[in-house]
Amino acid sequence: LPIKIIDNLFLIPSNIDFEEFAKFLYQNTDNQTDEDFYFSKLLDPIKESFDIIIIDVPPMSKEITRNAVTSSDYVLISLQTQEHSLTGAENYIEELNKLNEKYDLNLTVVGLLPVLLKNTGTVDEYIIENAKEIFGESNIFSTIVPQMERIKRFDINGITNHDRHDLKVLQKYNEVTDELITRLNFYENEVN
């Protein structure tokens, strides 16, 4: 159900009944492989129509994560600067590796994107330094998303571009997008 937002941008909205996805899988599949590839099969017919499909995955659902991952070529991990995110990311990558091997997915982690909880926090700096050591500096986005009050207002008013606070947020996410595309190009060219 892709819905056109603007030229070149379509969205597949979620719905409250998606909450039942795990239960749905258990009732409608009878082995682990069918369960893990259910979404991928649904996505296949529309894949050719798009350059990039981004799947925004909620935290904590094993079934959703596995289905998203089996549908994907790349994984971007957002890393909030708090200790449990670091261990979370480590566990997550371990899970990815298992899926990657089990199904021969050819998955690539395109990078970890740091999102600061506090802009001048020493903990935040410490987490990023630690992440560089654990995952390798080249795997950490050099663009960092800072805390920006305006983003909270976007939840209420929608995304606007009226003043310099709006522009600051949009500029930052443009940087994130540019770095993502650069990284994707790097891996795409490496493969070919």
Ligand SMILES: Nc1ncnc2c1ncn2[C@@H]1O[C@H](COP(=O)(O)OP(=O)(O)OP(=O)(O)O)[C@@H](O)[C@H]1O
């Ligand atoms: N860089 C930021 N600066 C300030 N507030 C932010 C920032 N990023 C996100 N937020 C606020 O935190 C809320 C949650 O952010 P986001 O939806 O990106 O997180 P999430 O982990 O994907 O959450 P969910 O589980 O709801 O999907 C946003 O609605 C926004 O109000």
Ligand SMILES: [Mg+2]
């Ligand atoms: Mg989210």
